[in-house]
Amino acid sequence: MLGIFKVSSFIQLLMLLLALNVTSVIATQSPHITKIKSKVYGVDREIMVSLPSGYDQDKDKIYPVIYLTDAQMHIPHAAPMIQFLAGGISELIVVGVQTFDRQNELNPYREDGREFSKHQGAEQLLKFIETEVKPHINSTYRTAPFEILSGHSLGGLFTMFTFTRYPDSFDAYFALSPTLAYANFSILSELEAKLSRVPKNKILVAYSEQETPFENQYKAFNQFLMLLKTKAPDWLDSQARFISGEDHMTIAHLGLYHALRHTFRDWWLFSNAMVGAPEKFDAHYKRLSTRLGYEVIPEFNELWALTAYLIREQHYDEAHYLIKKWQSYYPNQSAPHYELAQLYIAQNDPHRAVESVSLAIEFAKPNSRQHRRSKDLQQAIKNKL
Numbered sequence: 001m002l003g004i005f006k007v008s009s010f011i012q013l014l015m016l017l018l019a020l021n022v023t024s025v026i027a028t029q030s031p032h033i034t035k036i037k038s039k040v041y042g043v044d045r046e047i048m049v050s051l052p053s054g055y056d057q058d059k060d061k062i063y064p065v066i067y068l069t070d071a072q073m074h075i076p077h078a079a080p081m082i083q084f085l086a087g088g089i090s091e092l093i094v095v096g097v098q099t100f101d102r103q104n105e106l107n108p109y110r111e112d113g114r115e116f117s118k119h120q121g122a123e124q125l126l127k128f129i130e131t132e133v134k135p136h137i138n139s140t141y142r143t144a145p146f147e148i149l150s151g152h153s154l155g156g157l158f159t160m161f162t163f164t165r166y167p168d169s170f171d172a173y174f175a176l177s178p179t180l181a182y183a184n185f186s187i188l189s190e191l192e193a194k195l196s197r198v199p200k201n202k203i204l205v206a207y208s209e210q211e212t213p214f215e216n217q218y219k220a221f222n223q224f225l226m227l228l229k230t231k232a233p234d235w236l237d238s239q240a241r242f243i244s245g246e247d248h249m250t251i252a253h254l255g256l257y258h259a260l261r262h263t264f265r266d267w268w269l270f271s272n273a274m275v276g277a278p279e280k281f282d283a284h285y286k287r288l289s290t291r292l293g294y295e296v297i298p299e300f301n302e303l304w305a306l307t308a309y310l311i312r313e314q315h316y317d318e319a320h321y322l323i324k325k326w327q328s329y330y331p332n333q334s335a336p337h338y339e340l341a342q343l344y345i346a347q348n349d350p351h352r353a354v355e356s357v358s359l360a361i362e363f364a365k366p367n368s369r370q371h372r373r374s375k376d377l378q379q380a381i382k383n384k385l
Helices: 007-026 071-084 121-140 154-165 182-197 215-231 250-263 279-292 300-312 316-329 334-346 350-363 369-384
Strands: 032-037 044-050 063-069 093-097 143-152 172-176 203-209 237-243
Touching (some): 044 121, 071 093, 121 143, 121 154, 143 250, 203 215, 237 250, 279 316, 300 316, 300 334, 316 334
Parallel strands (some): 143 172
């Protein structure tokens, strides 16, 4: 955090953020099941999709996509957490791929170490995701060009298989308590041969439990950590470690949390970071966009909270700067004009506040809370004139 600001202001800002976030979590849409007539499998296959809470409000906004293996197990805990973290991380479209025959669908190898053919096992599942699931998601929803693959246990092995053989398939890979020891550590032999040639702008995050009754699980992950240390190129954005006090199942949730926080680190711009230097706002999002490989647009609620803080702390030039950015990112929205009216009131300029609050009313949804707030503010301004 850059600098220190008043505790009272921090508490007020925190309360605003919590109010905005709780509202979004309450409004979260339940995941829905979609059937895909799969040519890869020759039968109907199911996927589960969870959309960000504000997906239907902003028709121009695009979202990165996270693909989860074992949808039936992981969508119920992962989707609500991802929605709750919005603001601290990017909002995401969450896609769960159902895997009913995990042993055969997620595995790149048979138990004796022999590889499945191109039409079996992990190869077949990846082909299904690449040629049928992704095209459906990208044509149906507003997706950003940033995709994450996350898998737990055998799903973690599938993640490592995809990263090792087909690293360009996704931008980020989360392997949570992956079964790297399966088939006599075969995936680690492949990884050792290919890790130094991994493309740039890739993210790899992996966690496993420190305490485990499965000796080979610990041994394999420790060997994986050594490979990252000795073979990974400098350009690979990676984080991998053991986590103490957790087990094979709890890593699925806690590991996903840490993986998301690592991938979208520094997502939040602290309120006082741009005081006296509003250009730091642009620099912050330029860095994020460069690291992630797509244009990162500031979250609506983040802009709202930052603006409210700047007005409250009387940083009026910075507030004007930010509101202009807010209006450019989210045109025809009520809230930026409402805050601009508040800013003009704080600057003792009620005549200009009248114009702004009129636009806030025009763009607010009739009979909404924002519409009522804007009407109340309009009346308060008229009383000052």
